[in-house]
Amino acid sequence: MTKETIRVVICGDEGVGKSSLIVSLTKAEFIPTIQDVLPPISIPRDFSSSPTYSPKNTVLIDTSDSDLIALDHELKSADVIWLVYCDHESYDHVSLFWLPHFRSLGLNIPVILCKNKCDSISNVNANAMVVSENSDDDIDTKVEDEEFIPILMEFKEIDTCIKTSAKTQFDLNQAFYLCQRAITHPISPLFDAMVGELKPLAVMALKRIFLLSDLNQDSYLDDNEILGLQKKCFNKSIDVNELNFIKDLLLDISKHDQEYINRKLYVPGKGITKDGFLVLNKIYAERGRHETTWAILRTFHYTDSLCINDKILHPRLVVPDTSSVELSPKGYRFLVDIFLKFDIDNDGGLNNQELHRLFKCTPGLPKLWTSTNFPFSTVVNNKGCITLQGWLAQWSMTTFLNYSTTTAYLVYFGFQEDARLALQVTKPRKMRRRSGKLYRSNINDRKVFNCFVIGKPCCGKSSLLEAFLGRSFSEEYSPTIKPRIAVNSLELKGGKQYYLILQELGEQEYAILENKDKLKECDVICLTYDSSDPESFSYLVSLLDKFTHLQDLPLVFVASKADLDKQQQRCQIQPDELADELFVNHPLHISSRWLSSLNELFIKITEAALDPGKNTPGLPEETAAKDVDYRQTALIFGSTVGFVALCSFTLMKLFKSSKFSK
Ligand SMILES: Nc1nc2c(ncn2[C@@H]2O[C@H](COP(=O)(O)OP(=O)(O)OP(=O)(O)O)[C@@H](O)[C@H]2O)c(=O)[nH]1
Ligand SMILES: Nc1nc2c(ncn2[C@@H]2O[C@H](COP(=O)(O)OP(=O)(O)OP(=O)(O)O)[C@@H](O)[C@H]2O)c(=O)[nH]1
Numbered sequence: 126m127t128k129e130t131i132r133v134v135i136c137g138d139e140g141v142g143k144s145s146l147i148v149s150l151t152k153a154e155f156i157p158t159i160q161d162v163l164p165p166i167s168i169p170r171d172f173s174s175s176p177t178y179s180p181k182n183t184v185l186i187d188t189s190d191s192d193l194i195a196l197d198h199e200l201k202s203a204d205v206i207w208l209v210y211c212d213h214e215s216y217d218h219v220s221l222f223w224l225p226h227f228r229s230l231g232l233n234i235p236v237i238l239c240k241n242k243c244d245s246i247s248n249v250n251a252n253a254m255v256v257s258e259n260s261d262d263d264i265d266t267k268v269e270d271e272e273f274i275p276i277l278m279e280f281k282e283i284d285t286c287i288k289t290s291a292k293t294q295f296d297l298n299q300a301f302y303l304c305q306r307a308i309t310h311p312i313s314p315l316f317d318a319m320v321g322e323l324k325p326l327a328v329m330a331l332k333r334i335f336l337l338s339d340l341n342q343d344s345y346l347d348d349n350e351i352l353g354l355q356k357k358c359f360n361k362s363i364d365v366n367e368l369n370f371i372k373d374l375l376l377d378i379s380k381h382d383q384e385y386i387n388r389k390l391y392v393p394g395k396g397i398t399k400d401g402f403l404v405l406n407k408i409y410a411e412r413g414r415h416e417t418t419w420a421i422l423r424t425f426h427y428t429d430s431l432c433i434n435d436k437i438l439h440p441r442l443v444v445p446d447t448s449s450v451e452l453s454p455k456g457y458r459f460l461v462d463i464f465l466k467f468d469i470d471n472d473g474g475l476n477n478q479e480l481h482r483l484f485k486c487t488p489g490l491p492k493l494w495t496s497t498n499f500p501f502s503t504v505v506n507n508k509g510c511i512t513l514q515g516w517l518a519q520w521s522m523t524t525f526l527n528y529s530t531t532t533a534y535l536v537y538f539g540f541q542e543d544a545r546l547a548l549q550v551t552k553p554r555k556m557r558r559r560s561g562k563l564y565r566s567n568i569n570d571r572k573v574f575n576c577f578v579i580g581k582p583c584c585g586k587s588s589l590l591e592a593f594l595g596r597s598f599s600e601e602y603s604p605t606i607k608p609r610i611a612v613n614s615l616e617l618k619g620g621k622q623y624y625l626i627l628q629e630l631g632e633q634e635y636a637i638l639e640n641k642d643k644l645k646e647c648d649v650i651c652l653t654y655d656s657s658d659p660e661s662f663s664y665l666v667s668l669l670d671k672f673t674h675l676q677d678l679p680l681v682f683v684a685s686k687a688d689l690d691k692q693q694q695r696c697q698i699q700p701d702e703l704a705d706e707l708f709v710n711h712p713l714h715i716s717s718r719w720l721s722s723l724n725e726l727f728i729k730i731t732e733a734a735l736d737p738g739k740n741t742p743g744l745p746e747e748t749a750a751k752d753v754d755y756r757q758t759a760l761i762f763g764s765t766v767g768f769v770a771l772c773s774f775t776l777m778k779l780f781k782s783s784k785f786s787k
């Protein structure tokens with residue numbers, strides 16, 4: 126409900142009973158002689174029989190046709206018009222004067238047409254949620270046929286017609302409710318009275334609701350699923366008779382109604398079909414019980430314009446500048462359930478058909494996904510289908526990069542609660558200072574980290590991303606132009622699970638490295654050079670020179686293509702020297718052909734994200750004495766390994782060449 130206050134302007138010829146209607150309604154008694162024009166009366170929400178969707182206030186405004194200026198003034202601020210007549214003359218005036226007059230004022234608001242002084246009819250109250258055999262159908266239908274129908278056909282602004290009596294209080298509450306309903310539950314977005322069909326947006330929304338309610342995905346709403354839907358929308362259960370009535374009605378329509386002949390609306394033993402669900406809602410609209418349809422739509426957060434409420438899709442979340450957003454256990458649980466529900470063939474992957482079904486109740490794949498080549502941004506199985514591990518990684522990444530996409534899709538997928546419950550905001554980064562330098566403090570509440578992989582063209586960045594997703598190495602080289610992304614989960618010692626996002630920036634590398642805000646979202650920079658290309662390291666040196674602020678972040682140096690012959694880097698400083706100078710680890714030698722070297726790297730990147738102090742340049746170890754000791758042993762150990770390694774390498778070469786020389 127968007128409106129807090131609804132203004133109902135009551136008009137009609139002199140003496141039709143306008144003022145009497147207001148008095149009778151509000152005082153519940155008929156006072157034969159009253160003043161000409163009553164002052165506006167405000168009726169609070171509690172007055173209504175079904176307060177859920179009624180406005181906070183409804184103001185009833187009495188008018189008189191003797192003062193057209195005042196009347197027009199009121200009409201222009203009206204939300205709905207209660208147009209009253211009571212006899213032949215005032216009836217003729219409805220189409221000859223009143224309705225054309227509203228049009229001439231340019232009003233585009235609903236009109237409730239009311240025939241007053243119908244004193245001979247007893248008060249019957251029919252108000253049921255489910256379509257039921259209408260108890261007032263048998264009451265004098267002459268007025269409807271002769272008076273209401275022609276005028277309803279001619280003036281589409283007439284929402285409903287009703288007979289009342291101010292004297293006997295017949296249907297006064299109903300008339301008042303209809304005025305409110307015209308605003309709170311408008312028929313026009315749902316139903317096209319001209320063609321007698323539900324409107325396309327309504328059909329789309331209802332189809333989506335059907336999909337979400339069909340829990341076992343068999344394309345039928347069985348009794349259980351209907352009960353679930355009823356409970357959810359009306360917070361009450363449906364009784365067996367009502368349910369049987371609906372079923373019989375649908376069976377009857379598919380047997381006798383020419384339009385639906387041979388179309389399955391309800392299949393005994395299985396349930397209501399999607400067509401059946403639509404037909405049912407069409408019947409609600411036709412019988413003036415479209416509140417039922419609105420109640421269903423609103424439960425699924427549809428607004429009057431039949432789109433899902435933006436505040437539900439994108440709830441406001443307070444995210445401090447240096448915090449990140451991750452999925453909560455509840456969010457992961459929901460996404461696991463969705464995956465399992467749609468993995469219909471149970472093979473641990475979602476194939477195209479299954480993905481298509483899953484995204485049927487959404488506007489399609491998120492933009493972020495299509496622009497990052499989903500599903501190849503994450504783990505797929507040997508058939509190219511996203512696995513559960515990949516699915517969760519993909520959502521972890523989406524939440525990290527743009528949580529608003531996650532909340533929206535959770536709602537599309539049918540997440541019942543406030544979508545914020547599926548998220549958690551991490552603590553803002555704390556900063557520490559050592560040796561006069563600010564650096565990021567240890568992290569203990571995050572499990573998703575973001576790493577930019579930087580390096581000279583052809584140094585092996587894409588191969589690294591591919592290997593991270595468990596894909597086999599390819600000799601082929603195709604330069605990366607558009608940024609690329611890869612996300613996967615990994616486990617550190619002790620069994621803790623993390624998600625790591627690796628981004629290769631392509632032609633945007635400079636632009637992104639320049640942008641300090643972008644770097645706030647970056648946990649680690651992975652600086653890669655090709656150890657077999659002598660010109661490769663100098664690229665990194667010049668980047669670090671150019672973007673000095675990179676040195677405020679954790680850095681991990683990587684020497685790629687370790688399976689090829691190592692070359693001396695043509696550069697004023699060698700990789701190990703630079704690392705020493707910056708107080709960070711020496712480059713890790715990896716090869717995309719050697720899986721174990723890669724695993725070590727990914728763990729190292731994650732550890733660098735968890736403990737930025739150890740990996741940020743310019744921070745010598747705090748305890749100097751211990752440090753030296755450690756370094757000496759490390760060096761000795763290192764050189765031994767180096768010597769042995771060198772020996773074995775030469776020996777092997779000799780051995781090999783001698784073998785070949787034979
Ligand atoms: N029998 C009968 N008489 C009614 C009913 N409603 C109003 N009247 C009578 O009709 C006359 C006009 O009623 P009002 O309520 O003053 O009508 P109004 O439309 O406000 O008239 P103006 O203010 O003059 O435009 C009064 O004598 C009422 O008693 C009704 O439902 N049944
Ligand atoms: N021998 C060997 N070749 C590798 C290795 N890693 C990558 N390559 C090859 O190096 C070439 C470039 O690899 P990519 O991963 O595309 O390099 P890149 O850094 O992404 O290149 P750009 O996107 O142009 O910046 C390809 O032919 C790969 O097959 C490796 O570890 N060993």
Ligand SMILES: [Ca+2]
Nearest residue numbers: 339341343345
């Ligand atoms: Ca079902």
Ligand SMILES: [Ca+2]
Nearest residue numbers: 586587604605
């Ligand atoms: Ca690349």
